[in-house]
Amino acid sequence: MITRRSTFRIATGVASAAILGSRAAHASDQTVKVGINLSFTGADAESAARIANGAILAFEEANAAHAVPGVTFDLVKFDDATATAGQYDPAQAATNARKMVSDKDYVAAIGPQMSGAGKAMSPILSAGNLAIITPSSTNPDITDPKFAAQYRPSGKAIYFRTVATDAFQGPNMANYMADTLKIKSVYILDDSGAYGVGLADAYQRQAEARGIKVLGRDRLDPKAADYSATLTKIKAAAPDALYYGGVGQAGVKLAKQAYEIIPNMIKAGGDGMQTADLLKGAGFPAVDGWYATVASPHVTEDPKTASFRDRYFARFKIYPDDYTVTCYTAAQVIVEAAKKVAATGKPVARDAVRDAIQGVTLPDSLLGPIQFDENGDLKNKIISVFQIRKDDKHPLDDPDSQYKYVGVAPMTQS
Secondary structure: OOOHHHHHHHHHHHHHHHHHHHHHHOOOOEEEEEEEEEOOOOOOHHHHHHHHHHHHHHHHHHHHHOOOOOEEEEEEEEEOEOOOOOOEOHHHHHHHHHHHHHOOOEEEEEOOOOHHHHHHHHHHHHHHOOOEEEOOOOOHHHHOHHHHHHHOOOOOOOEEEOOOOHHHHHHHHHHHHHHOOOOOEEEEEEOOOHHHHHHHHHHHHHHHHOOOEEEEEEEOOOOOOOOHHHHHHHHHHOOOEEEEEOOHHHHHHHHHHHHHHOOOOEEEEOHHHOOHHHHHHOOOOOOOOOEEEEOOOOOOOOHHHHHHHHHHHHHHOOOOOHHHHHHHHHHHHHHHHHHHHHOOOOOOOHHHHHHHHHHOEEEEEOOEEEEEOOOOOEOOOOOEEEEEOOOOOOOOOOHHHHEEEEEEOOOOOO
16 A cells, blocks of 8 residues: 555656656756755654645646646755654755755745744745745744745745635634634643744634633643643643644644543644644544644535546545645646746746746636735635544545534634
8 A cells, every 4th residue: 555655755756757758858948946845754744745746736737738838847845854853844944945046947936834944944035036835834924024024035025825824723713612612711732833833822812802711821842752741730720622733743742642631621723733644643532523724715525626636536546635735726826927927938937937926816726716915925814624523434544534624714803
């Protein structure tokens, strides 16, 4: 049986072979590189492989269809996670960004998966005017004009998203927990990372605004093995719910230990807890009942995505999740931008591609209309809510089967 991780390696090889074939057939044409920077090692590797497959499929289809006449896309993998960190490593992400910027053949990039990596990459990419489109990084600071001097010192937006930010993901989930789950009190945890802290902060502000009593806030060390002292303190405080901002390295251990200490408490998190890695690492019954959000519309069960799902399954022998679709869409944006540049008769170069990405509109993408604001943020702000409910008829580590869609989180009115 092919694992998801080996599927990515095989897929990369096949994609490269297809690209080499295109080069031979069109020796005088232009080949452009697109980097894909995700966390392929450690706690989030399963999710990274599934997400990356969306870009692989999109560029394979674009090359096969000659979507941009005279242009072949060469998708190159960059891993920003390290064995030492056990997850994404900002220093490695910065190194990857420098490698891409230093090679003029890179005209755009996809990624990163995590906001901590995004904060490290963005200033470097800005200096090189290399646009990147993230399918899953949600910390709002990177694209907030208040922090432009830090994250885009060269001025123009270079960090684009096919997802909403935690300025919506955290607060909207607070609304859902107040309105639908009817909680009156909560205890909040984060994993000390840029994503986790930002998400938990945004959640806490809205929870308090909605009258939910925050009984405590603690920070978990992702490398620590034992969270029992914190969980015992939460048990004694007896909140209605636990909310966790963070990713899988701490999240897997939290889910396991919370099941032992506070098994009946409502538990929720952001998209860092909506992964195959959590299902595989913590497993049932520990994960059963957890709520998680995704910072995009839920489309994988929509009939309009049936053809995509079939093509994806035929190619990779697994089904896509929503962040596979956001990655596929990110690749489509890059293809569309390259098409706009090529239509002018000029070479497809990163400066022109960045400018074209800013103005791309995809009215009929799988996610619905795609358009970016002046900061690179997606104009669509939908946050989807899921709950893990065990389904024995499907693989227990398959997020497409085990996370049940329960609705759209209510928007916070600004």
